[in-house]
Amino acid sequence: SGREMKLLRDFWDKQGRILLLLDPSTQTPKLRGFVNELGIKVNDDRLMVFVRTGIEELAMTRDVQAHFLGDSPITKRLADVRALFFGGTSSLTLEPDRVRAASIRLEPLIQAEKGYFAEKDYNSDDQVKLQTDAKQSNNVPLTIGAAVEKGGSADQRVQLNSSRLVVVSNSTFVQDNAITQDQQGLDFISGSVNWLLSREQLIGIAPKIPKPLTFSLSEEALRRLRWILLVFIPLVPAAIGTMVWWQRRV
Incomplete structure (x- = not known):
């Protein structure tokens, strides 16, 4: 509601710390508008990939295998670790130049593996059309998680008060039925919470990087x-x- 969004903006302006897990299937235009004001556009699409299940058979899945980027203190110890994001996931477009004048810094945290494409007609069951869209995709990195900081200092050694936000375009990856044995999702959430609370020194050690055998x-x-x-x-x-x-x- 309008009142809730006003409270959220007031909290943000007072150096608030926010963890935002978005459900792409839920219509939240005001919440997406708030995120857009901070330089992150939540796209109306779904990430998909076609995987080969036989010699000539392809299957489409909406579950996203993604990896964490190591440039942020949140994911520094999770660099290149992979995790599964079940259910619908939309892509995020980061526009740092648009918000740089407002002292807002953006940092991508999670990107989908190669081969995924962002489908705008995600309710379609036409496999031929979906395969055509997959072939026409430009294979650019698809971001599904990012960090936002307003104020503070770009130098991590300098501690200044700032507003902080972590946003992920998937809300199911930390549910009980989605947690894997390695618990990469929980490690990410733990690191995000510690970063939001300015407790970077408590961000835990990441699990070993899995190396699946593929050909x-x-x-x-x-x-x-x-x-x-x-x-x-x-x-x-x-x-x-x-x-x-x-x-x-x-």
Whole structure:
């Protein structure tokens, strides 16, 4: 409501500290307008990616695998650690030049992995259209979390009072059913709260960086694999059976 937004702005102007987890499926134009005033535009889109589930099969998922950037004290010890953000996630556009005159500094914290695209027609079930949009995406880094600071000092060694805000365009990654064994989401929230309270020295040590084993095949390699699976492997028992049958006849 208008009254709630006035209270929020007054709190911010009085060097308030805010942790904001946005649900993209919820219509909150006034709250998004407040964030936009601070130089962060919450885009009306959803992050998606197509993953290969077979030789010629693709599946689309809205769950976002993202990594933390190490330039902020919030995520310095989480640099390059990956986490899953389940459910809908929208992209954030940071416009630091627009708010620099107001002594507002922006810092990206979380970006989606390569391959994700921001789909504006996110309610569509047309797989052909979605695949076309994915191919036409320009593969720019998609930010889903950022920090805002008004006032203070850019030098981390200098402690001055300031207004601080952390915003993430996903509100489900810290729910009980979304927390993974490594708990990267909880580490991020803990670091965010400590930064908001000017307790940077209490930001904990991050978990070890996972290194998943991945490989990719070119179209030529996929064709060869198809021949091996569909032709040569079935021919082996057929050839053995033919040899056994021939030996028994002679």
